[in-house]
Amino acid sequence: MKGLELIFSGFGGQGILTVGLIVAHAGNETGRKVLWSPSYGSEMRGGTANCCVTISDEEIASPNLPECDVLIAMNEPSVVRFKDCVRPDGAIIVNTSMVSSAMTYPKRVRVCGMAATEIAASLGNARGVNMGMLGALCRVTGLFSLEGITEHMIGYFASKGRDGAANTACLEAGYYQGEG
DSSP, rough: EEEEEEEEEEESSSSHHHHHHHHHHHHHHHHHHHEEEEEEEEEOTTTTEEEEEEEEOOOOOOOOOEEEEEEESSSSSHHHHHHGEEEEEEEEEEEEGSSOOOOOOOOOEEEEEEOHHHHHHTTTTTGGGGHHHHHHHHHHHHHSSSHHHHHHHHHHHHTOOOOOOOHHHHHHHHHHHHOO
């Protein structure tokens, strides 16, 4: 794998930085070069938040991502802000629960939509929306197997003294239920 550049974006409190960190940790633990660069407003919860993650087998030259291979957009403002940054033949993974069905996307990208908010709520884990999006990311890109990312996700939460088991169902649902 030469490299994959990702932008994760949403409102503060949606777990955007967490999901980016999980991907970065998983990349690092599998021996790849990784760069994680967060950006968020001072109000954090409810404000905008995004992070860029680059995973590569080669040295990473810069944290600046004027373009990306994949956009993971948790809400409509994220799609509006970053959709034109996705390279031709890239992908946008969008939480259709929070994005108007009238949203237009560049014709040159693949769009994978899933009602991540509803799926997480139906599984009894309203805070697991980001894990559903992570599952869809892994299926769409092949970046990590479902088993591999599940292991890394559980390990990440364990390192924070938290149980990641509640997020496993959301991760699996995102992997299997994402459209596109």
